[in-house]
Amino acid sequence: MIKRFTVFLILLALAAIFAQLLFDYVPDSSLNQTGRYYAENAADEVGAANIVTAIIVSYRGLDTLGEVTVLFLTAAIIGLVLSRDRSQQQTAPEAVNRPGPGELLVTGSYLLAPLILLFGAYIFINGHLTPGGGFQGGAILASAILLLLLTRPVKHFSHRLITLLESVSGLVFVIVGVLGIILAGGFLDNRILPTGQLGELLSAGTIPIIYSFIGLKVGAEFSSMLIRLAETEDN
Amino acid sequence: MVDALAIIYLTLGTAFLLGLLRDEWRILAYGITLLSLAMVSGIASTWVWHLADNPAESVEIMTAGASPPFAINLRMGLAEAAALMLATLTGLASTIFLKDTLLRLGRRAMAVLLVFIMAICGIILTRDIFNLFVFFELVVIATAGLVLLSHNERSLGAGFKYLMASQVVSILLLVGIIFNYHVSGSLNIDDMAGMSDMLIQTTPLAFFLLFIALIVELKPFPANGWALDIYESAHPAFSAILSAAAGTASLFAVDKVLAIGGDSWLPVATGIGVLSFIGANLFALAQTSDRRLLGYSSVAQIGLILAIIGQRDILGDSYWLIAGGVLLAHAVGKAGLFWLSGLIAERELTAWTALRDRPLLLFAFISFIALLIGLPPFPGFYAKWELIHLLAGADRIALIVLILFGALLETAYLFRWFGLILKHDEVAEKAPCPIQKVVVIYSAVVAAWSLAYLWGELSVFGNLMHAIPLLFALLFLPLEGLPARIKNVLAIGGLVTWFILQYPLYDPLQLIFGAIILPGGALILLASFHNQGRRIGFYPAALWMFAGLSMLIVAEDSFTFFAAWESLTIGSYFLILRGKHSQPHAQSYILFSLGGAFLMLLGFALASAGNPLFPLESLTTVAEDVAPWVFILLALGMMTKTAAIGVHIWLPGAHAEAETDVSPLLSGILLKAGLFGLFILLIYMGRQQLYGIDLTHVLLWVGAISALLGNLMAIYQEDAKRLLAYSSIAQMGYALFGLALMNHLGWLMALMFVVNHYIYKSMLFLSVGGVAKRTGTKEMYRMGGLITLMPLSFIAVLIGIIAVSGVPPLSGFGGRWIFYNAIMSAEYRLPMVIIFLAGPIAFLYLFRLIHTIFLGQLKDEHRKLKEAPFWIILPQMIYVACLMVFALAPGLALRHVDAYIDNFFPRNGLNWEGLTITSTYGYWSPVSIMIVVGVIFATLFAWLVFVNRRAQKVKQFNIVFAAERPYRPETTHFAWNFFAPYRKALGFMTQPLVTRFWATVAESLHTSAELFRRLYTGDGQTYAIQLLGFVVAVYLLSSGVFYGV
Amino acid sequence: MEHIALATGFLLILIGLYGALTQRDILRMIVAFTIANTGVNLVLVAVGYIRGRSAPIINDNLPAAEATARMIDPLPQALVLTAIVIGVGITALMLAYAYKLYILRGSLDISKIKELKW
CATH class of the missing domain: 1.20.120 (Four Helix Bundle (Hemerythrin (Met), subunit A))
Structure with a gap:
């Protein structure tokens, strides 16, 4: 009781802080210096039509590197934590009799899964042209895997493949970044490949390549996490 | 690149x-x-x-x-x-x-x-501020992941609590970032710093959220329960990285971001930092788990560095040296201690006794705690010196007091830990030493000493590692494998050589002290030859102490003085700790000494008005309003060393429990360091007034009361060494009195005291030590009748007590004579009476010393004893000869000193003509006295021998009285509770009031630590609530800052 | 418009924090944190919005020449992407912890995880 009251009081103070921020907030009427720079120059310098992608992959590529690493770490840690447990659990596997998934469910998921995968791939390949990008596409890829996990729980996934995919994608990202230092203006400068025509698929330098790899990587990592979490279920 | x-x-x-x-x-x-x-x-x-x-x-x-x-x-x-x-x-x-x-x-x-x-x-x-956020989150995730490395389930809970806290932090951080971006239009820290004024005026709250989130990442007290759990449960190598590397990075981030907030936010950082420093150190007092203690210590040190960051407006160019010094010292020391904890099997502090038989690891431990506390020669020492001075220059005295208090708390638990390692009763199994772990620890030690050298090079005060005496002490570390006797030869050789080298540079005052310290120390070290084996740890500690002492007397600026002071304190602490039951005494010694040293530090800082380079002579020109305070602080610091009444409680235990050849070093030489300091203080500052009270008058009273109470407490002691220790307190009181008289003869008497006391106290300690070695006990009532078996010790003690008591013909009498002359020319009546009273009281215990041990009845178990070991007897005999010579020709030493004191007190000197010494009130002729006494003694002795020819030898128990025939020596030797009547009459004067006072202080600190640490209930949600509560509290308390107030 | 979005975001944060600090069950706490994270992301996105303007994608609808006049600030959108991913990562980690804690303790009550204290 006291605890709730204390929490309430503290959150009240926090609400006061937020209210203050809210009241002092004056929305912009035009772009500030950073926004304006991006609006004016991103299309020419980077060659990507989706300015947000340009920022993520190129200008603030270091943040993206960190983000990618976050997922890599999380997947590695979950693998570390849950795989140790799995080996402890294998001593007594109990086969629980569960009714299998119905034919409607299985066929439906077989129909949907490739479509979802395709959609996800479309999102990250066209990251520089339309809304979306590697992370979004990767999440969609993982949702396909999730669908399969939910409908066919006995299906076996290769952790080896997923780990390989993760590492290769990560390495490619880092190597492209280093190439940016050697061949172009700085780390993760995307202009080591020609920027091409704005709006074309093969434009914006290395962005499509990087984003595709990121998409694969993110998809692989999310899938890996989901698979591990699913494997923890008592069989 | x-x-x-x-x-x-x-x-x-x-x-x-x-x-x-x-x-x-x-x-x-x-x-x-x-x-x-x-x-x-x-x-x-x-x-x-x-x-x-x-x-x-x-x-x-x-x-x-x-x-x-x-x-x-x-x-x-x-x-x-x-x-x-x-x-x-x-x-x-x-x-x-x-x-x-x-x-x-x-x-x-x-x-x-x-x-x-x-x-x-x-x-x-x-x-870039958002990039900072991303990397911080990476650190969070990696930490949570690595916490799982140590396979105990407690770390799971800790990791989860950590994740909860970091979620809250990241919420605050993100909101802060985006609002800052909104106002400034940039995410770059330097851009935002350029727009700092505008930012703070329009949306200070945004900066506040950013700032407080980064501060919470530092795990400040009290919003850090989750962090302490991690330190306690994670693998120590990982905690090392967390504390050293991640802590450094977080501090860097706060430093960067503070630039955005401008100077108005610096006090907030300081406040949080100081609160962390003191609070965490206080709670650490009550810890028994090693890693949790290290966790609290980390929080405290990082708090200190945060406070230093908050002071960057006044630190100027020295900012990086100071902050960097404390930071690197903390990082290496903390990492090293965490790595050491990886070798220990159990988590209790007492389990670290496993290090006891591993001298190299012990040395590593010592280096690490010295790094943390900031003892010379490590970087923390230079950094603290400059920091305190610059703070004093900006008049932030309260901050100095808080920082020094926190530092003293830290000293207490770290040294207590070391004492436990060396002295705890139950010894754990020897620590295993897997090669890769040990290599890491040793490289940390190398890093520590390299940093010490580096910071010395960078500092403007000169590199302490270049001081030859200190290097000589360090030389003994690799030589520890040699037998003690060889090391002793080296030590004695070194001391004597250094004296010869320094001799031309000494003025008479320094010469007297130098002669006591260097050749005098060598003389006492002769007694160490009786030790076989290797005595690991003795020589580096002893020589470090000597190094400090010899550097003290030639110090010309306050920094060298202070460095020498701390060095001799540390060296003597390690020496005291070697005694069998000495751990609590060593602990109180180091606390009092370092507490006094901190007071001195504050005094020097005030005197120099913020200039870290301060020649001692400038003490004469300290500003009027500050001077009395400086005097009080410095005098208090010196008096903790001379054990003036009120700060004396460490001395009896420390001197009594120390080893046989260490007690003379402590009583004979170490106490004089305090006297030397008082000399310097009075030479340069002279009389000082505070609110109309003459401070030297106060010193006079302190001296008189010390003399009286010291002597009174000595008479009730059953332990011979304790008796001598209390006697030292009294003698130092006398010396203090002489100094405080502020006239020529008073100072002459004090100096003569210095020499006399050195000689006879060392001699007495050595002989009592020798007797204790042979009889196996220090309790006097267990001894008795040893005159026939240990004649040389008897002669030494006899001469000693004659000298102490001031009976002619020995030098004590001369000292008395000078003393009375000195008092005649002063105006103080009541303190004089007290001192006079103290004199005869000394007779009581001196008599007891000789009667109870050497006269009386020989006990059964001692019938087969031999004389004390040769090497212990030898210095005593040399001292006897010295006393004789000094009695006959005091002018040898005193003439030059008398002339030197003329510089300060031109009138009322003594005239040294031929063999007679005249003063304004009378004359003293040592040779005549010796002749007279000698003749009387010889006459009586001859008569005794003559009469004794017809004496009949009687066996020990051939006494019958009251129809009882005794057959055990104990029943006829009146020795126990000797002065019971005096205790009944005067016992009220020796109530252990001071002891109780200090004990209460310590108790209350411990109790508050025990009580308030219950704050950390262990529930992760509570920790998150405390975190938010902390944020809200800082917001409310610093609301003045928001609006530019 | 922007104020409403901001207010909603703040409200979500507060609700999420309240849930996280008062719920005993670990899984509920994780969900509450997710709500709070969503609130933060909402705040992040709301800050960049400029009334009457369109998304920062250059196509026939928004040619490059008019970009400066008709685009909202793209930077907060990039930031929020990173923030979402990081939030997901931490949530996954907390779930793994919850699982391990459940296996080892048999309980999902946060107040039971108390061996390490003061």
Whole structure:
């Protein structure tokens, strides 16, 4: 009781802080210096039509590197934590009799899964042209895997493949970044490949390549996490 | 120069690469990890080298081919490079330490470790605020992951609590970032710093959220329960990285971001920092778990550095030296201690007794705690010196007092821990020494001493590591394997040589003290020849103490004086600790001594008005309003060394429980350091008035009461060495009285005292020690009748007590004579009476000393004893000869001193003509006295011998009285509770009031620690609530800052 | 418009924090943190919005020449992407912890995890 009251009081103070921020907030009427720079120059310098992608992959590529690493770490840690447990659990596997998934469910998921995968791939390949990008596409890829996990729980996934995919994608990202230092203006400068025509698929330098790899990587990592979490279920 | 970004992409690339390897190739993975960390450490080190020579060449590294704020940029300057070197080397060392664990867990764990180090480096390098957030989150995730490395379930709970707290922090951080961006239009820290005024005026709350989130990352007290759990339960190598590397990076981040807030936010940082420092140190007092204690200590030290960051407006150019010094000292020391804890099996503090038989590891432990406390010659010492001075210059006295108080608390628990290691009763099994762990620990020790050297080079005060006496002491460390006798020869040789070298440079005052310290010390060390074996730890400690003493007397500026003071304190602490039951006494000794040293530090800082370089002579020209306070502080500091009444409670135990050849060193030589300090103080500052009270008058009273009470307490002692120790308190009271008289003869008497007391107290301690060695006990009532078996010891004690009591013909009488002359020319009546009273009281215990031990009845168990060992007797006999010579020709030493004192008190000197000494009131002829006494003695002696020819020898028990025939010596030897009537009459004067006072102080600190640490209930949710509560509290308390008040 | 979005975001944060600090069950706490994270992301996105303007994608609808006049600030959108991913990462980690804690303790009550204290 006291605890709730204390929490309430503290959150009240926090609400006061937020209210203050809210009241002092004056929305912009035009772009500030950073926004304006991006609006004016991103299309020419980077060659990507989706300015947000340009920022993520190129200008603030270091943040993206960190983000990618976050997922890599999380997947590695979950693998570390849950795989140790799995080996402890294998001593007594109990086969629980569960009714299998119905034919409607299985066929439906077989129909949907490739479509979802395709959609996800479309999102990250066209990251520089339309809304979306590697992370979004990767999440969609993982949702396909999730669908399969939910409908066919006995299906076996290769952790080896997923780990390989993760590492290769990560390495490619880092190597492209280093190439940016050697061949172009700085780390993760995307202009080591020609920027091409704005709006074309093969434009914006290395962005499509990087984003595709990121998409694969993110998809692989999310899938890996989901698979591990699913494997923890008592069989 | 390799691009600094290489640090980031090398570690990251390696982490990704590890995924390509097969799971079974663990050794290969481990090798690759080590290689990668070694490479980035190398890169960081080359940058440090390069920038140290060319500091102007700090580099801005752009990414993505665009300039900030449109792209992220990094900066590599000297400070960044040093921090990077620290982080990468700590990571490398911990990886080596973790070899077995990493090989067991596989490549994924190694990848997490690599990313952890990368993220720490990223925090240090980046200049973009959102990038900072991303790297911080990486650190959080990697920490949570690595916490799972230690396979105990407690760490699971700790990790989860950590994640909860970091969620709250990231919410605050993100809201702060985006609002800051909104107002400033940029995410670059330097841009925002440029717009600081505008930011703070329009939306201070945004900065507040940003600031407080980063502060909470530092795990400040009291919002840090989750952090302490991690320190306690995680693998120690990981805690080492967390405390040293991650702590450094977080501090760097706060330093960077504070630039955005401007100067008005600095006091908030200082307040939080000081609260952490004191609170965490206080709670650490009550800890019994080693790693949790180290966790509290980490929180405290990081709080101190935060407070230093908050003072950057007054620290100017020295900012990096001060902050960096404390930071590096903390990092190396804390990491080292965590690594050491990896060798200990149990988690109780007492389990560290496993280190007892491993001298090298003990030395490592000592180096680490010296680093943390800031003892010379380590960087923390230089840093604290400058910091306190600069703070005094800006009149922030309250802050100084708080910082010094926290430092004293830290000293208390760290030294108590060391005392436990050496002296706790139950000894744990010897610690195992797996090679990779030990290598890491030793490299930390090497780093510690290298830092000591480096900071000495960088400081303007001269490098302490260049001081020859200190180097000589350090020389004995590699020689510890030799037998004690060889080391003793070396030590004695060194002391004598140094005296000969320094002799021409001494003025008469320094000569007297120098003669006592150097050849005098060598003389006492002669007694150490009786020790066989190797005596590990004795010689470095003793010589460190001598180094401090010899540097003290030639110190010309306050820094050298203070460094010498602390050195002699540390050396003597280690010597005292060697006694069998001496741990609590050594502990109170170090606390009082360092407490007094801190008071002196404050005094020097006030006197110099903030200038860290302060020649001692300038004490004469201290500002009027400040001078009395400076006097009081410095005098208090000196008096803790001379054990004036009120701060005397450490002395009886320390001197009594020390080893046989250590007690004379302490009583004979060490106490004089305080007297020397008082001499210097009075020479330069003279009389001082505070609110109309003449401070020298107060000193007079203190001296008189010390003399009276010291003597009174001595008479009730059953332990011979304790008796002598209390006697020392009284004698120092006399000397203080003489000094405080502030006239020529008073000072002459004090100086004569210095020499006399050295000779007879050392002699008495040695003889009592020799007797104790043979009889196996220090209790006087157990001894008796030893005159026939130990005649030489008897002669030594006899001469000694004649000298102490001031009976003619020995030098004590001369001292008395000078003393009475001195009092005649002063106006003080009541203190005089007290001192007069103290004199005869001394007779009581001196008589008891000789009667109870040597006269009376010989006990059965002692019938077969031999004389004390030759080497202990030898110095005593030399002292006897000295006393005789000094009695006959006191002018040998005193003539020059008398002339020297003429510089200060021109009138009322003594006339030294021929063999007679005249003063304004009378004359003294030592030779005549000796002749007279000699004739009387010879006559009586001859008559005794003559009469004794017809004496009949009677056996010991051939006594019958009251129809009882005794057959045991105890029943006829009146020795126990000798002065019972006096105790009944005067016992009220020796109530242990002072002891009770100090005990209450210590108790209350401990109790408050015990009570308030219940704050950390263990519930993770409570910790999160405390975190938010802390944020709200800071918001409310600092609301004045928001509106530019 | 922007104020409403901001207020909603703040409200979500407060609700999420309240849940996280008062719920005993670990899984509920994690969900509450997710709500709070969503609130933060909402705040992040709301800050960049400029009334009457369109998304920062250059196509026929928004040619490059008019970009400056008709685009909202793209930077907060990039930031929020990173923030979402990081939030997901931490949530996954907390779930793994919850699982391990459940296996080892048999309980998901946060107040039971108290061996390490003062």
